[in-house]
Amino acid sequence: MNRLWERLRGSLWPLPVLAVVLAIGLGVGLPALDQTLGQPGGEHPLTFVFGGGPTVARDVLAAIAGSLISVTGLTFSFTVVALQLSSSQHSPRLLQTFVTDRVVQSTLAALVGTFVYALTVLRTVRTDQSEGDAFVPRLSVTVGFVLTVLSVIGLVLFLGHLARSLRVESMLRDVSEEAQATFDRELPHDERGADDAPAFGLPEGEPSIVPAASSGFVVDVDGPRVAQAAEDAGATVLLASRIGDSVVAGTPLAHVWPAPAGARADVDAVQRALEQGVRLGFERTPQRDVAYSLRKSVDITVRALSPGSNDPTTAVHGLSHISALLGELVTRPLRPTVLRDGSGTVRFVRPQWDAPELVRLGVEEPLQFAGGQPAVLRRLAALLRELAFRAPRGSLDDELVALLVRVGELARDTTGIERAETERWDRALHDALAGRWPAEPC
The missing domain is CATH 1.20.930 (Transcription Elongation Factor S-II; Chain A)
Incomplete structure (x- = not known):
């Protein structure tokens, strides 16, 4: 569960996708509410709602959808170009920080969510020539207008945030804040110094080598899982790499001191636990890598x-x-x-x-x-x-x-x-x- 959560936090798409789902639900639910609130003669019990006819409602919703999807594509195209130039000058690994930026994710979610909402509501507008009576979802169109205004405000704030983010001082500050969060998770302060930590020793004898099944960077280790498998097998496991180190397939992933009896079976059981408990990725991540x-x-x-x-x-x-x-x-x-x-x-x-x-x-x-x-x-x-x-x-x-x-x-x-x-x-x-x-x- 923790791995899934970390992957979602480190990706650009989850928040925009969630916004699209919510927009579809809102675009279906609000017109139904409009239908319920509708009164004879096209009157609406709520004041300050959209007062135009079906044709105007279609034009407004179409304008919202068309303009927002154009602005979304253009804005993020310029953003990617600017980030590429910045990463080539400073470090390509800074793009990872951009992807996890909540302002970026929220802005993209607002733009695509409003676009999908406008399209969803647009399908419910019926003109006089349509089958059935004319229907204008006045509350839904009003909410679309409000979402558009909020999206424009968010876009302006995003551009200001982007201008600050592309400054090298801001990049260094973001990296330092990222590091501080990692230190607090992985290296919490305690009252006991390194010299006061309990000493430990490894078993005597020649350990068995567990080779890595694939190549990559060590990004996460489920220590309790491996320790439980080692206890069940009567073994002791020493991981050969730190979190953040590169591992090549076929080279040692861990050293295992098995129990005297049934040593081969013990190593096989621990090897399966290591394959499941040590996660390798194609790039380093800041979640557990202190360096x-x-x-x-x-x-x-x-x-x-x-x-x-x-x-x-x-x-x-x-x-x-x-x-x-x-x-x-x-x-x-x-x-x-x-x-x-x-x-x-x-x-x-x-x-x-x-x-x-x-x-x-x-x-x-x-x-x-x-x-x-x-x-x-x-x-x-x-x-x-x-x-x-x-x-x-x-x-x-x-x-x-x-x-x-x-x-x-x-x-x-x-x-x-x-x-x-x-x-x-x-x-x-x-x-x-x-x-x-x-x-x-x-």
């Missing part, structure tokens, strides 16, 4: 440093978001997910990113392309200092010091930044590692 939003921010930053863009200001802004994401990650409990049975025996282990790997993911590629950019190199040095201050004492000292050495060497070799400044970066980093942030004179 994916960081990857997007890195992509935007690196694109800004490419010779085709040469936009150091965007790179500096991107590094600020990377610093915020990394600073949040290193304060979270980054440890493997371990599921045990009732007796405390480890049954399933899912690996997780650790802090040094995430820091390398966030810093190494921008550093690779930061040569000759003083502002970017200064921001990288500040990023490392910020991480040093936020990270638990002693957890990242070696990694941060090594990265700052590379930043300083690159600054001296490719820019006019003097050694005295890089030495100040070094002192500031060591102060931050010790939990100090000295006040500096203005």
Whole structure:
């Protein structure tokens, strides 16, 4: 059920389709209500409803339907072109954020829903030449007019939202909000630090390898399901990949330590549970992948440093978001997910990113392309200092010091930044590692 819900949330079509269904129901129900409320002479008990005849009603409904479907196609054609240009400049993975945008989904739903409603009501209008008496669904036409006005307002608001969304600052903000939601789901803060987490060990002996049946990215893992199958088989399962990692068919998906008796049967049962419990997709998704939003921010930053863009200001802004994401990650409990049975025996282990790997993911590629950019190199040095201050004492000292050495060497070799400044970066980093942030004179 959760998988279905995530797929619906990550698709553009569910809300518009729901709007179409509701529009058809409304387009059938309101004319029936009009028929019930109708009075001799064509009078209507409700005031301020449509007062024209059948021909005018047909013209109004036809105009609503024709104009809205044209505006829908034209607007979203321009939108797709603008997004393609933006994605080629910043990152193709940002299109995924557009598809899940509620404003986009709601606007499309309003436009197509009003179009379908107008068509559905149009079929009920009868003129004098039609079979039977003339019939004008006055309330239904009035509701169609109101829906059209609301659709136009929604279209104007959508264009304003689109103009803001295409700005790189808005994209970075959306990615950061997406990341925060993922962190809260997957890495909730707890009172117990990583050092206080219960230790676990894997069984001795050579494990059996369970190969992947297909290729793709690990997007979801049903840990309790696999753990239950492992408990029933008396086995212990170690997943070979993290959520977000790429898996190739035929390569190890998991390692299984089976029970001594009936080992082959045990592995077969656990393999079936892994095939059902580990979901592979053709692309990474942000629902459970804690590193994916960081990857997007890195992509935007690196694109800004490419010779085709040469936009150091965007790179500096991107590094600020990377610093915020990394600073949040290193304060979270980054440890493997371990599921045990009732007796405390480890049954399933899912690996997780650790802090040094995430820091390398966030810093190494921008550093690779930061040569000759003083502002970017200064921001990288500040990023490392910020991480040093936020990270638990002693957890990242070696990694941060090594990265700052590379930043300083690159600054001296490719820019006019003097050694005295890089030495100040070094002192500031060591102060931050010790939990100090000295006040500096203005």
